Amino acid sequence: MAAVRAWVAFVTEGNESVPVRPEILSSWRRSAQGSALEVVSAPLADEGDTAAFWQGSPLQAAVSAVADELRRSAADGDLVLAVTDTQARILWTYGGRVMRRKAEAVNFVAGGRWDDTSVGTNALDLAARLDAPATVFSAEHFAPIVHNWVCWAAPLHDPATGERLGVIDLSTTWDRAHPIGLATARMMARLIESALPDTRQHPRFGPPPVEHGLSLTLLGAAEARLDGRRLLLNRRQTEILALLALHPEGLSLERLHALVYGDSAVSVSTLKSEVSHLRSTLGGAISSRPYRLMLPVVVDVDEVLDRVKRGEVLAAVTAYGGDLMPGTNSPALTELAEVVAVAVREALLADPDPDAVLGYSEIAPYDVQVLEACLARLGTSGHRAIPLLRGRLAAARR
Template identity: 65%
Template sequence: MTTVRDELQAQRVDAVRAWTAFVEGGDGDEVRPEILSSWQRSGSAITPDVAEAPMADEDDTRTFYAESPLSVAVSRIEEELRRTADDGDLVLAVTDADTRILWTYGGRVMRRKAESVNFVAGGRWGETAVGTNALALANVNAKPSMVFSAEHFAPIVHNWVCWAAPVHDPVTGEQLGVIDLSTTWDRTHPIGLATARVMARLLENALPTAPPIGRRRGAGASLNAGLELTLLGRVEVVLDGQRLLVTRRQSEILALLALHPDGLSLEQMHALLYGDAAVTTSTLKAEISHLRSALGGQLASRPYRLMMPVDTDVDRVLDLLRAGETDAAVEAFGGDLLPGTTSPALAELADFVAVAVREALLARPTPGAVLRYSSLAPYDTEVVEVALASLPERHPARPLLLARLASSRA
């Protein structure tokens, strides 16, 4: 009587025979088309005798993962992932979009096997690194994939069977990476691929799912959930109704991200924040990492962008000015944007906002708005003078404006 293991052994023998025929003569008639295509791509990049997967830079991998929304998702379902690995003696791995492993966990047996071939955080498992495997196929073809035994291009994993499924950002649809489940070939199970799909859906459901920051509310709208930034005259950061304590530099990073809803690369952020100052990108990465923790992981990377609704007093003031509502804009204007900032981009924006408010007042110097503005900019006498010139002699606001003018000249 033929057992399941007998059937798997026969399947393994067929896979080895087909692999040998391809390696020795390029014949691939006996394998699935997606495996043959992958073998051909792999063969043009590497030889089958790789001993282990190459490793990416450890610090870069750690930093990237800490900044990735995948780290939030894994942390939220890690107990379930670990239980799945332990129960099935599997090794699970989550990769980035380049098939670099970011997180992995293995059962007792598979963990040792995984470590021997660098199936660990930082291991590069793309086709050009180790040849055909389920992680690379799922990534390249953007669909769940299975690779059994010698369907792998490199013999170092001929004893494995792997199932992988892509993981997508539920908001943007971007493919963030893949999740893979691997074990030994003799433990192949029909539900392996279905399990990979389920794990991928679990990860996607655990990702930060708030709409991107670009989907802003209109001026003056109430912000019940998300991020609210006060940047004019004083700094205050409120997340979901709770005030956050952040450093001056972190508030500047938040301001830049709020003003660039489509995101910023590391290099763009560095230039906008530091200009020509001699500050390393590692310092910036550390600041962003701390900020991500404070935001509960809702700060994506590559590009860096906030994954939540946002409202800023800067946007409110500028929106009101565009609408011609000068009095309301001055009421919302709390003073200079991040006074004393050393960020060249924010200093430029601060000048723009201040000039915009001032020019609007010069064009329409209503007494109440001028009085409020002059309390924030007491030495800007021209605005007060223009307002006085526009008022009749007996206007009730004249004494207040004259007093303000006299105090500013004292």
């Protein structure tokens, strides 16, 4: 593996011309100043101080509010989740059965100090340090104790003030790496941020934004919100709601059935039952004959495609959270997913804005052609993004 060879060259020979991303190399340099190579577990902060900080933190209230969903995700994917403060000190963790044991063995637990000077390069530290989502894969970690891990982390902010609060991290073994891991971390960060307490509990917060109507996030990880409140829907119900939102003119029962199920042998009564559940969830805001949503709707897909049409590539990528409902069986949504993915990619190839390409490479890290197009556009200009783009291109080619 290229990452292992690069790590060995750096550690044994001091070779700093290794093909790793610039942010990894910078962290390796910091890590080499400490004792991360010999560390067998992360050092632990004072238990009492950690507990007191957590209990007084708005993050504790937010995590408690969405804990069931976080735990379900950890169990389903056999992940270990961690929430940290701004210094990469772990405040809360939850893990699936296998990963929980692995995490405890290296002090990936509350109080564990995961800054890179303490335990070497890792995604928690990078996300906190760079204030940006981060992935660290296998031997990109500096400490050998986590060389068999892959970690995805995203920063947490107070949405009212922009203040940094900490990081959410998802970790598992490297052989279970998934291309939507980073998008999932970003989605969990948004979930926690949306649950932060309001001004009445924490006066330093500004007033929460007022939201009205239905808001659908379909790119990356699907989520539906009604008047700012997250709806608990299964995948099929979310697909139906998405198709109704994307067809504001309304759909007949037969047409909706075809868009949702295609040629699958699913009865019309099953669809009627799902629509009935949605109608109840939305307070009756679905009409019949045709089925149509009777409330304001905002869908992230529309924003991305609209930005692409206007040539606003950076804004399109910023709104693009990843593939549309990965794993969907709906033929209509599968087709739309391809349309959106191709539209964003073609827009980047036509206008490879460096910041947009860097954002896109977090979602599609192995798209060599887009990275090459951006570097070709920049040439020898000395643009600040060139070193990072070259690093990501090297990683994508491994």
